[in-house]
Amino acid sequence: MKNHQVNLSIRNVSKTYSNGVRALDNVSLDIPAGMYGLLGPNGAGKSTLMRTLVTLQEPDEGSIHLGEIDVLRQQEEVRQTLGYLPQEFGLYPKAKAEDLLDYFAVLKGITNRASRREVVEALLKQTNLWDVRRQKLGGFSGGMKQRFGVAVALLGNPKLMIVDEPTAGLDPAERVRFLNLLSELGENSIVILSTHIVEDVSELCTNMAIINKGKILKEAEPLKAVEELQGMIWRCIVHKSKLPALELEHKVVSTKLLSGRTVVHIYSEEHPGNGFELVSPNLEDVYFTTMAGYNQKQSVQQEREVQL
Ligand code: ADP
Numbered sequence: 001m002k003n004h005q006v007n008l009s010i011r012n013v014s015k016t017y018s019n020g021v022r023a024l025d026n027v028s029l030d031i032p033a034g035m036y037g038l039l040g041p042n043g044a045g046k047s048t049l050m051r052t053l054v055t056l057q058e059p060d061e062g063s064i065h066l067g068e069i070d071v072l073r074q075q076e077e078v079r080q081t082l083g084y085l086p087q088e089f090g091l092y093p094k095a096k097a098e099d100l101l102d103y104f105a106v107l108k109g110i111t112n113r114a115s116r117r118e119v120v121e122a123l124l125k126q127t128n129l130w131d132v133r134r135q136k137l138g139g140f141s142g143g144m145k146q147r148f149g150v151a152v153a154l155l156g157n158p159k160l161m162i163v164d165e166p167t168a169g170l171d172p173a174e175r176v177r178f179l180n181l182l183s184e185l186g187e188n189s190i191v192i193l194s195t196h197i198v199e200d201v202s203e204l205c206t207n208m209a210i211i212n213k214g215k216i217l218k219e220a221e222p223l224k225a226v227e228e229l230q231g232m233i234w235r236c237i238v239h240k241s242k243l244p245a246l247e248l249e250h251k252v253v254s255t256k257l258l259s260g261r262t263v264v265h266i267y268s269e270e271h272p273g274n275g276f277e278l279v280s281p282n283l284e285d286v287y288f289t290t291m292a293g294y295n296q297k298q299s300v301q302q303e304r305e306v307q308l
Contacts, residue, residue, distance in 0.1 A: 004225075005188060006159045006160070006189070007030065007065040007066070008029075008053075008065070008066050008188075008190050009030055009031075010028055010031070011028050011063045012027070012064070013027045013049070013059045013062030014015055014026055014027070014062060014214075015045075015057075015059045015060055015158055015214075019068060022214050023045045023214050024047075024048055024049060024052070024059060025215045026062075026231075027045075027062070028065070028216070030219075031192065031207070032046060032207065033187070034187070034195065034207065035193060035204050035205045035206055035207075036190065036191065036206075036207050037100045037192075037195065037200065037204070037206055037207070037208035037209070037210065038194045038207070038208070038209055038211060039195060039198065039210050039211070039287060040210060040212050041196050041291075043174065044211045044213065044214070045213070045214040046164070046194040046195075046211060047164060047194070048163075048214075050084075050162050050194050052064070053160070053162060054078075054162055055071065055072075055073065055078050055079060055082075055119050058072065059286070066078060066160055069081070080156065081158055081159045082158050082161075083153030083154055083155070083156075083161040083162070083218070084164070085149045085153045086164050091138075091140075091145060094136055094137075094138060095137055095290070096133065096136055096137070097124065097132060097133045097134075097135060097137060097140075098124065098133035098136050098304055100137065100148075101123065101124065101148070101151055101155075102116060104152050105119055105120055105155050106152040108155045109156070110156070115216060118278065121155055125151050126151070126256040127147040127151045127181060129144065129148060129151065132144065142171070143174025143175075143177060146170065147177075150163075150185075152264055154185070157189075159189050160189065161185060161190065161191045161192070162194070163192065163194065164180070164194045165194060167179070167200055168197075179200065179203055179204055182204060183204055198283050199283075201222060201283060202283035206221060206222075207219075210287060210290045217291065218286075218290045220286070222283050222286070225286045226281050228295075229281035229289065229295070230280075231266060231269075231278065232269055233253065233266070233279050233281040234265070234266050234268055234271075234276040234278055235263060235264065235265055235266075235277055235279045236263050236275045236276045236277070237258075237261050237262065237263050238261070238275075239262065240257075240262045242263070243255065243262060246264060246266075250266040250294065251268065251294045252265070252266050253266055253289050253292065253294070254284065265288075267285075267289050267292075267294040288308060
């Protein structure tokens, strides 16, 4: 049987904290089934939005619907169909993986022993933790803990799965494994991956949004967004002492050190002159160009936070 595909609709959601920080500023998004990347620097408002979606906090204004469910009014219904993998989750270091997953399954309402055993076994296998199921979580690596978090989040077949900054503490091999695991989930359910790491989005997500200072700056399909920058990203390699002058004259997208020299990407609709060569754009160029407001007709003054 084919799962009914849901849609998550976020309309005009705003949130100002009591200290005056406007963490979400009139956010509207339409999120279809599949992997969706929410990309933005630290402090952009991602966690605030994620916590709102999973009913841990309420916005000041706006509405959110998951299919037929009114997320802000029918919190119980949302929680039943939700999987949440937060940035950091407390684990019980002395518990064994299998026992703890079984315990969470009970909490999720899977009370029948036989079906619970089946579900727990399937999830431990899916997350590649079957061989270590009798080991204590305290001895798990960062990647194993994350995968255990996914197993917990997947209990009860969620229609909406939220993964907040998942790869931050993982080594490269663990990261690849984790991303592969996520990529298998996103076919019939919505998986939102909140991250400040551009590669996580470019490798996995079919749709994305860029958020900064509580505002959605761009909604796009990564491949199309990259395509749209074709012919506009130019590269030059300079000594870093030349950077300030370059920044005065050009729309600098990013700067990176490479073997002691500085590789600069700039945005320009025309040939910027000697020393520049056209490069194939990537999603990082899309991200920084959007953050800087370069590819908008009315250039908005925005701080560019380069996190390389
Ligand atoms: P991100 O997840 O993108 O890093 P957050 O949603 O955590 O962003 O934070 C958005 C902004 O709201 C930041 O300026 C942060 O300092 C502020 N903020 C987050 N949580 C609180 C809170 N509980 N009280 C006050 N300010 C907060």
